[in-house]
Amino acid sequence: MSNRMTNIVVPVLAVILGLIVGAIIMAISGYNPVVGYQALWEGILGDSYNIGESVRTITPYLLAGLAVAFAFRTGLFNIGVEGQLIVGWFAAVWIGVVFDLPMIVHLPLALLAAAIAGAIWAFVPGVLKAYLGVNEVVVTIMMNYVALHVTNALIKNMSDGSDSTERIHESASLKSSFFEQITDISRMHNGIFIALLAVFVIWFILQKTTLGYELKAVGFNRHASEYAGMNVKKNIVVSMVISGALAGLAGAMEGLGTFGYVAVKSGFTGIGFDGIAVSVLGANSPLGVVFGATLFGSLKYGAGNMPSAAGIPEELVSVIIAIIIFFVASGYIFKLLLEKFSKKKEVK
Amino acid sequence: MDYVIEMLNIRKMFGTFVANDNITLQVKKGEIHALLGENGAGKSTLMNVLFGLYQPDGGEIRVKGKSVKITDPNVANDLGIGMVHQHFMLVDKFTVTENIILGSEPTKNGTINVKEAAEEIKKISENYGLQVDPYAKISDISVGMQQRVEILKTLYRGADILIFDEPTASLTPQEITELIQIMKRLIQEGKSIILITHKLKEIMEVADRVTVIRRGKGIKTLNVEDTNPEELASLMVGRNVVFSVDKTEAKPTDEALIIENLVVKDNRGIERVKRLNLEVKRGEILGIAGIDGNGQTELIEAITGLRKVESGKITLNGIDITNRPPRYITEKGVGHIPQDRHKHGLILNYSIGLNMVLQTYYKEPYSKVGILNYKNIYAKARDIIDKYDVRTQSEFELARALSGGNQQKGIIGREIERDPDLLIAAQPTRGLDVGAIEFIHKRLIEQRDNGKAVLLISLELDEVMDVSDRIAVIFDGQIIDILDPKKTDENELGLLMAGQQLEKNEETPLIDQTGEAGE
Numbered sequence: 001m002s003n004r005m006t007n008i009v010v011p012v013l014a015v016i017l018g019l020i021v022g023a024i025i026m027a028i029s030g031y032n033p034v035v036g037y038q039a040l041w042e043g044i045l046g047d048s049y050n051i052g053e054s055v056r057t058i059t060p061y062l063l064a065g066l067a068v069a070f071a072f073r074t075g076l077f078n079i080g081v082e083g084q085l086i087v088g089w090f091a092a093v094w095i096g097v098v099f100d101l102p103m104i105v106h107l108p109l110a111l112l113a114a115a116i117a118g119a120i121w122a123f124v125p126g127v128l129k130a131y132l133g134v135n136e137v138v139v140t141i142m143m144n145y146v147a148l149h150v151t152n153a154l155i156k157n158m159s160d161g162s163d164s165t166e167r168i169h170e171s172a173s174l175k176s177s178f179f180e181q182i183t184d185i186s187r188m189h190n191g192i193f194i195a196l197l198a199v200f201v202i203w204f205i206l207q208k209t210t211l212g213y214e215l216k217a218v219g220f221n222r223h224a225s226e227y228a229g230m231n232v233k234k235n236i237v238v239s240m241v242i243s244g245a246l247a248g249l250a251g252a253m254e255g256l257g258t259f260g261y262v263a264v265k266s267g268f269t270g271i272g273f274d275g276i277a278v279s280v281l282g283a284n285s286p287l288g289v290v291f292g293a294t295l296f297g298s299l300k301y302g303a304g305n306m307p308s309a310a311g312i313p314e315e316l317v318s319v320i321i322a323i324i325i326f327f328v329a330s331g332y333i334f335k336l337l338l339e340k341f342s343k344k345k346e347v348k
Numbered sequence: 349m350d351y352v353i354e355m356l357n358i359r360k361m362f363g364t365f366v367a368n369d370n371i372t373l374q375v376k377k378g379e380i381h382a383l384l385g386e387n388g389a390g391k392s393t394l395m396n397v398l399f400g401l402y403q404p405d406g407g408e409i410r411v412k413g414k415s416v417k418i419t420d421p422n423v424a425n426d427l428g429i430g431m432v433h434q435h436f437m438l439v440d441k442f443t444v445t446e447n448i449i450l451g452s453e454p455t456k457n458g459t460i461n462v463k464e465a466a467e468e469i470k471k472i473s474e475n476y477g478l479q480v481d482p483y484a485k486i487s488d489i490s491v492g493m494q495q496r497v498e499i500l501k502t503l504y505r506g507a508d509i510l511i512f513d514e515p516t517a518s519l520t521p522q523e524i525t526e527l528i529q530i531m532k533r534l535i536q537e538g539k540s541i542i543l544i545t546h547k548l549k550e551i552m553e554v555a556d557r558v559t560v561i562r563r564g565k566g567i568k569t570l571n572v573e574d575t576n577p578e579e580l581a582s583l584m585v586g587r588n589v590v591f592s593v594d595k596t597e598a599k600p601t602d603e604a605l606i607i608e609n610l611v612v613k614d615n616r617g618i619e620r621v622k623r624l625n626l627e628v629k630r631g632e633i634l635g636i637a638g639i640d641g642n643g644q645t646e647l648i649e650a651i652t653g654l655r656k657v658e659s660g661k662i663t664l665n666g667i668d669i670t671n672r673p674p675r676y677i678t679e680k681g682v683g684h685i686p687q688d689r690h691k692h693g694l695i696l697n698y699s700i701g702l703n704m705v706l707q708t709y710y711k712e713p714y715s716k717v718g719i720l721n722y723k724n725i726y727a728k729a730r731d732i733i734d735k736y737d738v739r740t741q742s743e744f745e746l747a748r749a750l751s752g753g754n755q756q757k758g759i760i761g762r763e764i765e766r767d768p769d770l771l772i773a774a775q776p777t778r779g780l781d782v783g784a785i786e787f788i789h790k791r792l793i794e795q796r797d798n799g800k801a802v803l804l805i806s807l808e809l810d811e812v813m814d815v816s817d818r819i820a821v822i823f824d825g826q827i828i829d830i831l832d833p834k835k836t837d838e839n840e841l842g843l844l845m846a847g848q849q850l851e852k853n854e855e856t857p858l859i860d861q862t863g864e865a866g867e
Contacts, residue, residue, distance in 0.1 A: 208719055210710050210720060211718060217695050221691070221694075224695050227654060227684070227706075228707050229673070
């Protein structure tokens, strides 16, 4: 079987198997799997509202997954996407609230602020890693907490003690009346264009530029990169900064698109952490991330329909979704089985 | 006839690639049987089949006349087959005994009985003349001694068929002599040995019979006394091989590289290069001979900018390159064939084509304003692949998929094509077969004839002696002598490498001293 074929067949098989096991669990627990999956299906694609909301959920996953994948290609594990997303969210909303500018300036400025905030948040662990050898995993995890509590304090400060900021000006909003119209007033917004553009840009950087050549080289083999005259330390910092900017943009999707404000959070959004899973599902490639984010985002949103429409408890829904994702993530097992299977055939 | 091992018509395929095409190998009891073949000929595959790491797709294995199925290495162990690996599998911080019992620790009341094991190891060691101290730490003993620990490990587990995989790759000439003694002793004690190697000299010296394989096929099994190195080489490669390196007299001109009072420390902060002085002239090949670990690695890394220089000065073409970044030094005209091609030479997960522009990707025509031009990159790669006979399915193949020799030819092509004034070749032929070695030596001499300076660092004495125009002997971070290869021999070099300053007296019985130097 050719490589390309395996790359398509494996995830499809994995999803099917995940669905089967999920069905068995539903059946054992006394629920009708057909009804359950029907509810899931309708929750994702049942009507235009659900489609819109699914896309809305997928949007930040695209960027968060891209952020993790990009750093990973340079051999860095950016667990700080969550924190970078939170500061990006805040920065975007702050620009959106405080300034009143024409949209052509205001929206790009708010997006840029989010990207820069995320980039700065990733710059710190990047520099520590490159020049002092401090493990980026530890630093990024800790930076997540700093991000969470610092933004909470800033939000309260900004809104005179209230738990949420004012709404952003319309000139900084990603809202789309067109999308609202065709999706029965879902919260789907123009951010999806930005996310897809980011996928293209990152793909371009990785595949077509000398920067991508260097970053991947550093990720594959630090020693050879150094031998070749690349500045390994600089590349580590650059990779973290770009990854952080993507994470910050993911935050802007929530701040400028979905919500239009930022509220004090008692805990993490989870989008950043799910970004790790999205990236793994997509084999750390930009196009793969589209697949991963679509699967993750739609399951996550569509599952919300299962308790109400099929009477399946929320806890069980979480288990089923987790199992489907688990099977996809362990896709390499299928790859191995497939290879073994096809090898045996060839020998005979 | 009594065979201890019979591998009959062994067939092993990887996908559609036939790694072993009905190879037959029969080892008699009490003989040293050499397995000779180029890299990628299928030696390792065959041995992995015997050791239970691979399952054959066809054929039969018999051990001591009985047909067996070796499903995993434990089965091989139980059958008395032991393997002395090329890369030692030892824990540095453990003692000899702890390493040997690792995996099958003898216990007494739930605690490991080290003492009893140590006694037994001592006994075996004395039996075979191995002279290993059971309580020595691995990190404190020499490479030759570590290898004996590996041998002990197999003996301790009751092996009577020993597979030696390229055993002399990292040994000094004196250690090789000792190893040969040990192997002969093992035979006397009734063991049988399979020796995997591509060094013809060793086969002639120690083996009884030899089986030559080429491209997955068993070519011939011969008695060593009925053959000669030339015949073996042509059987192995499939054509006639020129042994002596064909070269004209060097015509050195001015110095390309000048190193003055160079001091370099290793990662642990220990001085490895100690006020070293050296000059390499245009139009000559300067060979550095020395035992591994005498500062060669640090010296190369300092010249190429990969390691910080503590003090001293390195000048290339009159330009001070001391402590400049690698790219600066590369651009000033240094080509570097690194000693570890996997660690430094290649990005294994990149295609061989992309690897061909590892130092030049940022320049035109390979890229423009930061955008790669794949067309030009792969055209250049194609060019190098053709010119340097890199055997690969295409330039898009991952570097990982190529055999060692072809990876090395690619690296050499890349470095020479950049047209450097100084070419540093660090162990350029390590692990390669005679065909590839011949090719690489020719390329180095070609560079010299084109008026370039070549610095060759090698642990292979033959190589240093055949290829170099001058030989600098490095010991303990210093060049202790510079010799004319035509006026020296292995003994003299061996002694110098071991740190013995030679009295310039022709009458000195060198052979006797060799024995002492190895101690």
